Amino acid sequence: MSTTRIASILVAAGLFAASGCKHDSSGKDEMPPAKGAGAAARPALPDTTPPVERDQPAQAAPDRTTGTTEPIDRAEVAPSMSAIIDSIAVEEGQKVKKGQLLFRLRGTDMSLRVDQARSALKSAEVGLAAAKVEYDRMQRLLDKNAIEPAQFDKVKAQYDAGLAAVDQARVGVSMARRGLGDASVQSPISGVVTDVPKNPGEMATMMPPTVVVVVEDQSRLKLRFRMPEASLATLQVGAAVEVSLEALGEKREAKVSWVAPTVDPHTRTVEYVAILDNADGRLKSGMLAVVTLGSGKAAEK
Numbered sequence: 001m002s003t004t005r006i007a008s009i010l011v012a013a014g015l016f017a018a019s020g021c022k023h024d025s026s027g028k029d030e031m032p033p034a035k036g037a038g039a040a041a042r043p044a045l046p047d048t049t050p051p052v053e054r055d056q057p058a059q060a061a062p063d064r065t066t067g068t069t070e071p072i073d074r075a076e077v078a079p080s081m082s083a084i085i086d087s088i089a090v091e092e093g094q095k096v097k098k099g100q101l102l103f104r105l106r107g108t109d110m111s112l113r114v115d116q117a118r119s120a121l122k123s124a125e126v127g128l129a130a131a132k133v134e135y136d137r138m139q140r141l142l143d144k145n146a147i148e149p150a151q152f153d154k155v156k157a158q159y160d161a162g163l164a165a166v167d168q169a170r171v172g173v174s175m176a177r178r179g180l181g182d183a184s185v186q187s188p189i190s191g192v193v194t195d196v197p198k199n200p201g202e203m204a205t206m207m208p209p210t211v212v213v214v215v216e217d218q219s220r221l222k223l224r225f226r227m228p229e230a231s232l233a234t235l236q237v238g239a240a241v242e243v244s245l246e247a248l249g250e251k252r253e254a255k256v257s258w259v260a261p262t263v264d265p266h267t268r269t270v271e272y273v274a275i276l277d278n279a280d281g282r283l284k285s286g287m288l289a290v291v292t293l294g295s296g297k298a299a300e301k
Contacts, residue, residue, distance in 0.1 A: 063293045067225030067243075069276065071285045073217035075189050077102055078209035080182045083109075085200050090193045090213060098190045102213045105204065107183035110176065117176040121169035128162035135159040191217035194285075221276040221283055223254055225291045226269040235259070235293060241274055244290040245283065252276060254291075 083105035090102055138155040141147045195214035204210040223243060227235060239256045254274035263270050274291070276283060 065225050065227055065291050067223045067274075067289050067291050069283060069285050069287045069289060070222040070224060071191070071216035071218050072220040072222055072275075073189050073191065075187070075191075075215045076209075076211040077185060077187065077213045077215060078206070078211050079105055079185055079204045080206060081105070081179060082203070082205040082207075083107075083183065085198055085202050085204050085212065086183075087200050088196060088198070088212070090196070092193055092196055094193045096187045096191065096193060096215060098188065099186045102185050102187050102215075104185070105183040107180055110180040110183055114173070114176040114180055117169070117172040121166070121173050124162070124165040124169040128159075128166050131155075131159040131162035185212070187213075187215050189215055189217050191215045191219075216285060218278055218281070218283070218285060221278050221285060222257075223274045223276050223289055223291070224271060225274070225289075226264075226267070226271050227293075229263045229268050229270055231293070232259075232270060235272065239293075242292040243274070243276060244292065245287060246290065247287060248282060 086104045086106040088103040090096060090100075096102070134155050135158075138147060138152045142149065142152045192215070193213060194216045196212070197214075198204065198210065198212045204212055235256065237256050237259055241254050241256065242251055243254050244251045254276045256272055257275045258273040260271040
């Protein structure tokens with residue numbers, strides 16, 4: 001190969017290196033970017049800049065919730081003594097008044113105890129009468145200085161013991177009569193009988209108490225419901241709420257009568273109690289109700 005041919009090749013190689021490769025400051029070659037129709041576009045990198053935090057408006061408390069109705073008063077009636085149930089005078093659904101007979105216990109033993117107590121009282125009264133006669137006699141002798149004071153003191157002690165025996169016998173009669181009276185159990189409240197879990201002939205005990213009849217006062221109902229703690233700002237005692245009773249297809253107004261003194265730390269809710277009038281008797285305890293909050297202002301009394 002001639003000298004002129006070699007020189008041409010060297011010049012061409014130098015031009016290619018000068019135009020196709022670049023050298024960085026470290027001396028390494030940097031390849032040029034791909035060109036042409038087949039070259040793939042460089043994908044855009046995701047923006048990792050954190051978003052600017054802004055204050056979010058607090059969510060308002062919901063104006064609707066659900067609650068459950070409860071009786072204004074409830075009595076689970078049990079006997080004050082242990083005995084067999086002799087008879088039950090009421091049935092479920094029956095309206096009763098305060099003091100009305102609910103059931104009777106078998107009172108045979110109580111009647112015998114009353115007779116026994118009366119006999120003990122008579123015996124004590126006879127003993128007291130005899131002691132009184134002796135006491136009066138010794139009193140007259142003492143006044144005449146016919147006996148020593150010690151003799152009189154002995155008779156007086158016997159007389160005082162007779163008085164105490166009579167008092168004790170009278171208490172026994174009262175207790176026996178009370179036991180006989182406890183055999184008849186009356187209703188402590190006016191209302192409606194909602195449950196009679198026992199039957200005549202079954203044993204009813206005082207401890208543990210055996211519930212024989214359940215009476216509920218449903219003339220008014222308590223409506224219990226829960227709301228987020230944010231409701232404390234507007235919902236107060238005396239506020240009016242609208243109650244929707246879907247089972248009956250009607251709406252009624254109730255007034256908040258109680259607000260729980262604490263907030264449930266797990267659910268962040270507050271318990272409320274509203275009073276529903278039930279003069280017509282259509283409402284029942286245990287019903288589901290939808291509560292819609294009103295303005296939150298105290299209702300006019």
